[in-house]
Amino acid sequence: MNRIVITRIEHRQSQYTAYMLLDERRKLQELQVFEPEEKSLIGQIYVGYVEKIVQNINAAFVRISDGQKCYLPLNDVISPVYTRKQSKKPGLCEGDELLVQVVKEAVKTKDPTVSTRLTLHGRYCFLTTENTRLGISHKLDENSSEKLRTIMENLCQGHEEEGYGLVMRTNAGEAGPSEIEKDILEVLVQYHTLMKTGVCGRPGDLVFRNIPGYLSFLKAAPLRKVDQVLTDQQELYEETAAFIPALVTSGILKYYQDHTVSLSTLYHLRGSMEELLGNKVWLDSGANIIIESLETLTVIDVNSGKNQSRKPETLFSINLEAAKEIARQLRLRNISGMIIVDFINMKSEQQQKELVHVIREELKQDTVPAKLVDITRLGLVELTRKKVYKSLRETLS
Numbered sequence: 001m002n003r004i005v006i007t008r009i010e011h012r013q014s015q016y017t018a019y020m021l022l023d024e025r026r027k028l029q030e031l032q033v034f035e036p037e038e039k040s041l042i043g044q045i046y047v048g049y050v051e052k053i054v055q056n057i058n059a060a061f062v063r064i065s066d067g068q069k070c071y072l073p074l075n076d077v078i079s080p081v082y083t084r085k086q087s088k089k090p091g092l093c094e095g096d097e098l099l100v101q102v103v104k105e106a107v108k109t110k111d112p113t114v115s116t117r118l119t120l121h122g123r124y125c126f127l128t129t130e131n132t133r134l135g136i137s138h139k140l141d142e143n144s145s146e147k148l149r150t151i152m153e154n155l156c157q158g159h160e161e162e163g164y165g166l167v168m169r170t171n172a173g174e175a176g177p178s179e180i181e182k183d184i185l186e187v188l189v190q191y192h193t194l195m196k197t198g199v200c201g202r203p204g205d206l207v208f209r210n211i212p213g214y215l216s217f218l219k220a221a222p223l224r225k226v227d228q229v230l231t232d233q234q235e236l237y238e239e240t241a242a243f244i245p246a247l248v249t250s251g252i253l254k255y256y257q258d259h260t261v262s263l264s265t266l267y268h269l270r271g272s273m274e275e276l277l278g279n280k281v282w283l284d285s286g287a288n289i290i291i292e293s294l295e296t297l298t299v300i301d302v303n304s305g306k307n308q309s310r311k312p313e314t315l316f317s318i319n320l321e322a323a324k325e326i327a328r329q330l331r332l333r334n335i336s337g338m339i340i341v342d343f344i345n346m347k348s349e350q351q352q353k354e355l356v357h358v359i360r361e362e363l364k365q366d367t368v369p370a371k372l373v374d375i376t377r378l379g380l381v382e383l384t385r386k387k388v389y390k391s392l393r394e395t396l397s
Helices: 142-155 170-174 177-200 213-220 234-243 269-277 312-333 349-363 392-396
Strands: 002-011 014-022 028-034 045-054 059-063 069-073 082-084 097-104 113-115 119-121 125-128 134-136 165-168 206-208 226-231 253-255 280-282 288-293 297-303 337-342 370-375 381-385
Touching: 002 213, 002 234, 002 269, 014 213, 028 213, 028 269, 028 312, 028 392, 045 069, 045 177, 069 097, 082 177, 097 177, 119 177, 125 177, 134 142, 142 165, 142 170, 142 177, 165 177, 177 206, 213 234, 226 234, 234 253, 269 312, 269 392, 288 312, 297 312, 312 349, 312 392, 349 370, 349 381
Parallel strands: 002 226, 069 113, 134 165, 226 253, 297 337
Antiparallel strands: 002 014, 014 028, 045 059, 045 097, 045 206, 059 069, 082 097, 097 113, 119 125, 125 165, 280 288, 288 297, 337 381, 370 381
């Protein structure tokens, strides 16, 4: 069974919240380090003021709280909720005021990115203003989907007129009808409150505060595969217990109280972070991968390292091992953008096809959209991974 560890860690005189997902061998599979909550804007909804529209980059610049300038792609202006329409002209205009949600953190010289597509997250569902459809995760079987659709249709009558859609997550298949109903109703109350009070806000007002980042990860985690959720912080324990009471009643949520060995020490958190900030990763076979990240591009090189065998089957085995580790490193380091991987050359087309299949399967485990784009004529593998949170290096720098 997997295990989740949530704790605090100090780095360069700043305190961060760390979320760790470990597999049954207690090998780290996911790591997310969150900045102090007052610094994070992700998921927050504001009344934004459209300061400028720049057609040649197809974007607008919007001001939110404390004069923070944000980038709004015009392609993301879908079913906007205006609090004040300055112009009678259709479409977005300078001077308009509308609800926007922060979808990407500021990175280096880039401003935070906002969208008019508002999303509210529950544990088993999420509500969106992007469309008005009722959807269900395709990973659920037909029987579970039919039961969930019946519940959704009963609770979401008039959703098209009210301008929202609802999507059930994969973990909804684990919950009973009463849990699903409660979750949907809570999200609907949040939405109706936002539509009632948010539209009365003034430019810059924060009208919806998102839950802490670690709770966002926790509610999306496959908890049926988790035997324990551990934390050694009283505040985090109480917050988690209040957000997901079922973790308490099931006995999964544990408050770790061994003061001689902290959770970060027990699960080698600091050592893992130091390794993830380095550029070389050793594989069990003796081979290694080198990871070099630039601003918009990451280059990964697979080397045979200490493994000196040149047999085709050995090189192929190294590539398969590297493919799995690369997908894991992308998650742990939170690398995004364009990624180029130089695997060890293979002459067999069948081996190349199998390698591509393994890469695609490994990327499916990522909660952040990631995909294999192509293989160049030089044999380089092109990947992309969506930018949502800052990378581990950016967060800790």
